[in-house]
Amino acid sequence: MxxxxxxxxxxxxxxxxxxxxxxxxxxxxxxxxxxxxxxxxxxxxxxxxxxxxxxxxxxxxxxxxxxxxxxxxxxxxxxxxxxxxxxxxxxxxxxxxxxxxxxxxxxxxGTELTRPFFASMRADITQSEHDQESFDRYVYGSAEVVGLMCLRAFLVGRRVTAEEDAVLVDGARHLGAAFQKINFLRDLAEDFSTLGRSYFPGVRPGNFTEADKLRLLADIDEDLRISAAALPGLPATPRRAVALAQGLFTELALRLRRTPADDLLRARIRVPNLVKFRIMAKAFTGRAVPELAAQERTA
The missing domain is CATH 1.10.600.10 (Farnesyl Diphosphate Synthase)
Structure with missing residues (x-):
């Protein structure tokens, strides 16, 4: 050989x-x-x-x-x-x-993406609480750069204009941010009790309220809205995959919205596999499901 x-x-x-x-x-x-x-x-x-x-x-x-x-x-x-x-x-x-x-x-x-990622991982070893600046830096390194790495993979061999690239980069970053923030919200109980961490600035076990939950979900909704707007610029097959991720995150955000704030400190919310497969079928159309969040807010 x-x-x-x-x-x-x-x-x-x-x-x-x-x-x-x-x-x-x-x-x-x-x-x-x-x-x-x-x-x-x-x-x-x-x-x-x-x-x-x-x-x-x-x-x-x-x-x-x-x-x-x-x-x-x-x-x-x-x-x-x-x-x-x-x-x-x-x-x-x-x-x-x-x-x-x-x-x-x-x-x-390149290292412009890997170094922020490892910096955020290193923060988990040394830092248990965040202010807004360190939170934004952590989310960028731990999640937004992962979205940007995936975007690089989606666009191999394809040419996009500077304007198109800006929209796609913004969408990738916001989808990564949404994913991370949703995970933080549904993992509140474990982060507080097991890891001794508080990611969201100012949020602690004793002062987490329904208003806090809704404020955080509104921020996540905005991330999902921006990421959904970038979907049409992706190649067809990656667009379906990202639409599925968009749909799964949206569904999880809905379930978090329905769950009382106190319950989030005791249990981890999941999307059942049957629902995941339903969302997967819808994603094959190549579109996300951001309208679900609007329906839930008006229900």
Whole structure:
């Protein structure tokens, strides 16, 4: 086997590894990615896998293994160094990092996106509360840049005007922000009780009210509105996948709206799989479902 054949086989193994990560961890993200063509789906899976591994270092498996905060930070720093080296050289001994590097080098993802992401992950180790400035910075790094990475994958080989690109970038950032804020809202109980964190500025277990919930949901609605406006500019297949994500986030926001604020401090709200499949069927039309939020507010 030649050197080029060896690299091609290694690339394929790395991409399969990333695909397995998304299947193990995310029903919703995995569902949306399955709508994509094989090449684009591989890129999205590679992005998701790296994000998931970083998150597991900060909040999941590493803590389960009993690692100290200092060791967790060292592991995260090592993952970032390995990622940047792989992006520069095209190789990593870590299959997930290697898959991401293949995607980054193909789609144009650079350190202008990965460094803010790792900075936000690092904040989870050192920071338990946020003011508005640090919250905005955290959401950008942890979620908006992931939306921008996905957008790079969607647009490989396509030319867009500066005006079109501006709309798509705005939409990708706002969809990522909506996703993160919705997760913060539905994970209030775990963040407060298990992780000892408060992401939303000024929101604490003892002072979270219905008015707070509705204020946060209004901000999420605006994020979803802006991201929906960018849908027509996406290529057809990615447009269906993003429409599905849009629909899932909108449905989850509706369920959060129906749930009393006190209950959000005790339970995690989910979208049943049957409802997810209904939204998936609708997404195949290539349109989002932002009208549901308006219907709910007037119901």
């Amino acid at each position: 030649g050197v080029e054949d060896s690299l091609a086989r290694y690339n394929a193994a790395a991409l399969k590894t990333s695909a397995e990560v998304i299947r193990c961890y995310s029903t919703s993200f995995g569902m949306a990615s399955r709508i994509l063509d094989r090449t684009t789906r591989s890129h999205i899976e590679a992005v998701y896998a790296l994000v998931r591994v970083a998150d597991e270092i900060v909040d999941g498996a590493a803590a389960g293994a009993g690692l100290s905060a200092d060791v967790v930070e060292q592991l995260l720093d090592g993952l970032e160094r390995d990622t940047e080296t792989a992006m520069a050289t095209g190789y990593s001994a870590n299959l997930v990092v290697h898959a991401f590097a293949v995607t980054a080098r193909t789609t144009g993802i």
